[in-house]
Amino acid sequence: MLTLKFRHTAKRRLAGKRxxxxxxxxxxxxxxxxxxxxxxxAECEVDIATPIIGYDETWKAVIDEFVERFAPxxxxxxxxxxxxxxxxxxxxxxxxxALMEKV
Amino acid sequence: MIDWQSExxxxxxxxxxxxxxxxxxxxxxxxxxxxxxxxxxxGDRICLEGDNQKQADFLAACLANANxxxxxDLHVVQSGIVLPEHIDxxxxxxxxxxxxxxxxxxxYAVPRALNSGTIExxxxxxxxxxxxxxxxxxxxxxxxxxxxxxxxxxxxxxxxNTEDSPTVIEATAFKEGIVVAQVNEVVDKLPRVDIPGDxxxxxxxxxxxxxxxxxxxxxxxxxxxxQILAAMMAIKGIYAEYGIKRLNHGIGYNTAAIELLLPxxxxxxxxxxxxxxxxxxxxxxxxxxxxxxxxxxxxxxxGSEVGMDAYMRARSDVYFTGRDGSMSSxxxxxxxxxxxxxxxxxxxxxxxxxxxxxxxxxxxxxxxFGGAPNMGSDAxxxxxxxxxxxxxxxxxxxxxxxxxxxxxxxxxxVETFSEKTIPAFVEKLDAxxxxxxxxxxxxxxxxxGDDVTHIVSEEGIANLLLCRTAAERxxxxxxxxxxxxxxxxxxxxxxEKLRERKIVLRPExxxxxxxxxxxxxxxxxxxxxxxxxxxxxYDPPNKFRNW
Numbered sequence: 001m002l003t004l005k006f007r008h009t010a011k012r013r014l015a016g017k018r019x020x021x022x023x024x025x026x027x028x029x030x031x032x033x034x035x036x037x038x039x040x041x042a043e044c045e046v047d048i049a050t051p052i053i054g055y056d057e058t059w060k061a062v063i064d065e066f067v068e069r070f071a072p073x074x075x076x077x078x079x080x081x082x083x084x085x086x087x088x089x090x091x092x093x094x095x096x097x098a099l100m101e102k103v
Numbered sequence: 104m105i106d107w108q109s110e111x112x113x114x115x116x117x118x119x120x121x122x123x124x125x126x127x128x129x130x131x132x133x134x135x136x137x138x139x140x141x142x143x144x145x146g147d148r149i150c151l152e153g154d155n156q157k158q159a160d161f162l163a164a165c166l167a168n169a170n171x172x173x174x175x176d177l178h179v180v181q182s183g184i185v186l187p188e189h190i191d192x193x194x195x196x197x198x199x200x201x202x203x204x205x206x207x208x209x210x211y212a213v214p215r216a217l218n219s220g221t222i223e224x225x226x227x228x229x230x231x232x233x234x235x236x237x238x239x240x241x242x243x244x245x246x247x248x249x250x251x252x253x254x255x256x257x258x259x260x261x262x263x264n265t266e267d268s269p270t271v272i273e274a275t276a277f278k279e280g281i282v283v284a285q286v287n288e289v290v291d292k293l294p295r296v297d298i299p300g301d302x303x304x305x306x307x308x309x310x311x312x313x314x315x316x317x318x319x320x321x322x323x324x325x326x327x328x329x330q331i332l333a334a335m336m337a338i339k340g341i342y343a344e345y346g347i348k349r350l351n352h353g354i355g356y357n358t359a360a361i362e363l364l365l366p367x368x369x370x371x372x373x374x375x376x377x378x379x380x381x382x383x384x385x386x387x388x389x390x391x392x393x394x395x396x397x398x399x400x401x402x403x404x405x406g407s408e409v410g411m412d413a414y415m416r417a418r419s420d421v422y423f424t425g426r427d428g429s430m431s432s433x434x435x436x437x438x439x440x441x442x443x444x445x446x447x448x449x450x451x452x453x454x455x456x457x458x459x460x461x462x463x464x465x466x467x468x469x470x471x472f473g474g475a476p477n478m479g480s481d482a483x484x485x486x487x488x489x490x491x492x493x494x495x496x497x498x499x500x501x502x503x504x505x506x507x508x509x510x511x512x513x514x515x516x517v518e519t520f521s522e523k524t525i526p527a528f529v530e531k532l533d534a535x536x537x538x539x540x541x542x543x544x545x546x547x548x549x550x551x552g553d554d555v556t557h558i559v560s561e562e563g564i565a566n567l568l569l570c571r572t573a574a575e576r577x578x579x580x581x582x583x584x585x586x587x588x589x590x591x592x593x594x595x596x597x598x599e600k601l602r603e604r605k606i607v608l609r610p611e612x613x614x615x616x617x618x619x620x621x622x623x624x625x626x627x628x629x630x631x632x633x634x635x636x637x638x639x640x641y642d643p644p645n646k647f648r649n650w
Contacts, residue, residue, distance in 0.1 A: 061586050069611070085520050086586035087329045087561050094610070094617040 004048040004056060006063045010073035013042050014100055021099035024092045025082075031089060032080040033096045035072075042073030050081035062086050066093045075100065110279035117142040117281050121305060128257045128300075129289065130307045135165040138305060139247075140173045142281045147177055147244040149198070150237075150271050151189065154182040154230070154434065155205050155318050155473060156406040157264040159249035161309035162285045163188040166247065171196040178202070180241045182230055182267055182434075184209045184471075185316070193221045202241055204228045205471040207318075214469050217541050227469070227547055229477040231438040234267070237274035246275035246282050248303075249313045252293055253286040257300035260293040263386075263407030263415065263430040264315060268298060270435040276302035287312045294427035317409035317644045319385040321359040323627045329561040332610060332620035333516055334360035337449065338369050339613050340564045341514060341557055342378040345491040349381045351441045351478045353450025357516040357559075359389040361449070363625040366396035383441040383478075386411040386422070386430070388643070392626035392636045394421055404430065405437040405474065414640035434474070441478040446491040448478040449514040449559075452549055453521070454529050457577045457589065459552030459567055461515050462534040469537070472549060479550040481511045495556060498568040510568065513550060516559040519585030526587035527560070528580065552576075560585060564608040575601065582607040 014037070024032045039045060046063050066072070070093070077096065079089070120141035124134040139162070143149065151166065152159045166174075167188040177198040184190070184206040192198040193216055202225035206213045216222040228236070237243065248268050250259035261268055276282050283305045284298075338361060341347065352358040365379055380400045384390070386408040393399055403423055407415075407430065415422040415430040422430045441448065452461040463470050485492070492509030499510050517527040538546040558565045558580060565579040574597075582598040584590030601607040610617060627633045630647045 058586055061591055065586075069609070085329075085524055087519050088327075090585075091329055091332060091561065091617060091620060095620070098616060098618050 002050050002053050004050070004059055006046040006060065008044045008063070008067045010042045010044045010067050010071040012071045013073035014071060014075055014097060016101035016103065018100045018102060021096055023096045023099060026080050027082050029084055029088065030082050031084040031092055033092045034078040035096045035100050036076045037074050037100065038076050039074050042071070044072050044075050044077070046077045046079065048079040048081060050083070052081070052083050058086050062089050066090060070094065070097045072097050114279040114281065118304060121281070125305055127255065128304065128306050129255065130305050132161070132307055132310050135162065135307045136168045138283065138307070139166050140169050142283070142305070143174055143177070143245050145175050145177070148180050148241060149177050150181045150243040150246045150275070151179070152181065152246065152248045152267060152271055153185050153189070154267050154406065155185070155207060156315055157249055157266055158186055158314045159247045159285050160186055160188070160314045161311070162247040162249070162283060162307065166197065167191040167195065169197055180233070180237070180243055182233055184213060190216060199223055200225055202226055202228065202233065202236070203471060204230050204233050205473040207470055210468045210470040214467055214541060227471050229472045230434055230474045231442070231477045234270045234435050237270065242278045242280070243271065243275045244280050246271050246280060248272060248282060248284045250284050250286045250298070252288050252290050253284060253303070253306045254290060254293055254300070257284070257303035257306050258293055258296045259284055259286070259298040259303060260295060261297040262294070263412055263432055265297050265432045266406040267434045269433060272298055272302050283307065285309045285313060294429065295425045297431070315407070315409050317647070319354055319387050319408045320410070320644070320647055321354070321356055321387070321389055322630050322647060323359065323363055323389060323625055323632065324629045326356050326360050326363070326622065326625060328620045328622060329518055330357050330360045331364070331622065331624060332615070332617065333357055333518070333559050333561045334364050335368055335615050335619060336564055336608070336610060336613060337361055337514065337516055337559050338364060338374070339372060339615060340608050341447070341512065341559070342369070343372060343374055345446070345494055345512060347378050347447045347491050347512065349445045349489070350379060350447040350449070351383045351445050352387065353448070353475055353478070355451035357451050357518070358449055359387070360625070362387060362389040362393055363627055365393040365398050366626045367624050368619060370396070383437050383445055386415055388630070388633045388641055389627070391633050391641060394418060395636050403437050403440055404432040405434045406432045409644045410642040413642060414637050417640050438474055438477050441474070442480070442482045443485055445511070446489055447512040447514065449516055450475055450479060451517055452515050453527065454532050455515060455517065455527060455558060455580065456529055456532050456552070457580055459555040459558065459576065459580060460532060460548050461550045461555070462532045462547060463549050464532070464534040464537050464547050466533050466537065469547065472547070475549055479513045480554045481513065485509070485511070495568055498566070510556060512556045513554045514557045514559060515550065515555055519560050519562060519587050519590060526589065528584035528587045528589035530589065558583060562590070563610070566606050566608070569604060569606045575606065579606050
């Protein structure tokens with residue numbers, strides 16, 4: 001199991017008041033994402049546990065793009081990966097941030 | 104003296120030779136190979152009917168059993184190279200030259216045979232293009248067709264699988280050719296006559312019913328959430344935006360997802376009656392929920408689909424059914440309908456380059472074209488206006504609107520990565536290397552970039568109509584190429600500008616809630632669900648039954 005950690009300062013704090021959300025499942029080609037509103041200001045932290053090695057650059061690109069487009073300030077995001085494709089990871093992140101924005 | 108009737112005399116000789124193996128028009132199954140040897144001449148153009156759906160499989164096997172000393176150097180002119188026997192003809196030397204359209208199951212065998220010189224290739228066509236050549240320079244001398252039943256006069260009943268037959272037989276029969284039909288049974292009275300008996304010379308009752316491939320059945324269980332997201336964008340960003348009522352869908356899970364989102368997601372958007380009402384489409388089982396929910400007014404089909412007969416018979420307001428109640432298809436008519444009378448084609452592909460050219464060719468595999476290049480092209484002969492066509496035309500060109508051509512919407516919908524994490528977006532199509540390898544005069548491009556108006560991926564929509572320079576086009580494509588190498592090499596600043604001009608649209612730009620991208624949004628989530636939607640009229644083939 002490989003672990004990766006990314007820290008970002010987003011453009012702003014993510015809207016909404018929800019404290020935690022979880023989306024997805026740990027299954028082959030899928031992933032589980034836990035989102036917690038625990039960080040100050042626009043800080044954002046992403047921890048990834050993946051069984052597949054050699055995709056560090058792709059993970060970095062996915063997280064960069066997500067932070068740039070969805071400004072998830074204040075969130076600690078933990079990803080439990082089951083070997084999902086980057087497009088699936090991105091969809092789950094979009095879904096997770098949409099959940100956190102809901103009342 | 105000029106001989107004006109040599110073809111007629113040749114036909115009479117062939118008929119005399121063939122009649123030795125026939126009782127009237129009826130030929131016993133075990134005499135079929137001898138019949139084909141008698142009525143065919145070396146070097147003849149021959150069409151063994153078989154497209155992507157029905158197959159004259161018994162006659163193909165009989166021809167492949169012919170003696171290559173008697174029958175050799177045939178020129179095969181047919182839409183599908185699908186059965187192993189089609190390849191056998193070339194390996195045995197019975198056939199030499201090939202002009203065709205589609206080679207799905209034989210897509211690896213065809214390039215191997217080209218490489219070894221076993222097949223001499225004329226060209227790979229789109230269906231309607233090959234049919235056109237049947238009437239100009241590739242008229243068959245012999246056509247081997249296939250029907251559900253015949254009577255003793257040779258009248259043929261094809262039912263929903265009419266497909267290519269009327270076209271092939273018209274060209275052959277009226278140019279002094281020989282028409283041989285394989286049928287499942289000979290009966291006293293046909294439900295309806297699809298081909299008049301005076302165009303049919305010989306009829307063989309085959310030992311087994313002819314084979315039909317269930318090519319258009321997509322199991323909803325295999326549709327992913329990223330496909331659902333892309334389908335939602337297509338519905339909201341293209342179908343609703345342009346008001347698409349008349350359309351064609353290709354085969355694939357992406358378009359199946361759109362079909363299954365009509366009664367759910369599109370209904371929630373209030374689009375019922377405003378989009379997707381009139382179709383040129385094979386009988387896709389995944390459209391059943393939309394039909395049952397009252398979305399669909401009318402469908403004309405290229406061919407049939409296994410298991411759909413009873414459903415289509417019961418939904419005669421929607422399908423084209425004969426006086427006998429069974430559906431009729433016609434590939435030539437439906438291709439023309441898709442070319443001239445629809446405002447949108449949407450289909451999947453395997454590779455798209457930076458200019459928007461797309462191809463289903465990968466290394467060592469030539470699947471041919473089928474109908475997609477015809478559906479997926481702008482008809483320059485079109486003259487009737489419609490809102491979607493005019494709007495697309497206005498987006499494409501700056502100039503005097505009175506002199507502006509409309510544009511058919513030609514949409515490619517892909518996932519940025521395939522199931523095996525192979526990127527759909529590439530700098531250079533494999534088709535280009537393949538053309539070099541097999542010395543083809545042009546690369547087998549499925550849809551040329553200048554015909555493509557939109558590309559949809561799970562990352563967004565690229566509207567190529569609104570691009571004014573090659574650089575804008577390239578960045579619009581990179582902008583939706585996700586995390587592929589092509590996507591990651593995008594110019595972020597330029598992409599943001601394209602987004603402002605609505606050339607690039609993201610789910611968030613379209614107001615799409617990513618939480619809607621769930622399988623529970625599909626109107627049917629399994630083949631069994633489709634069967635239930637149809638009131639058990641849809642009878643799925645066994646390979647799709649897992650309950």
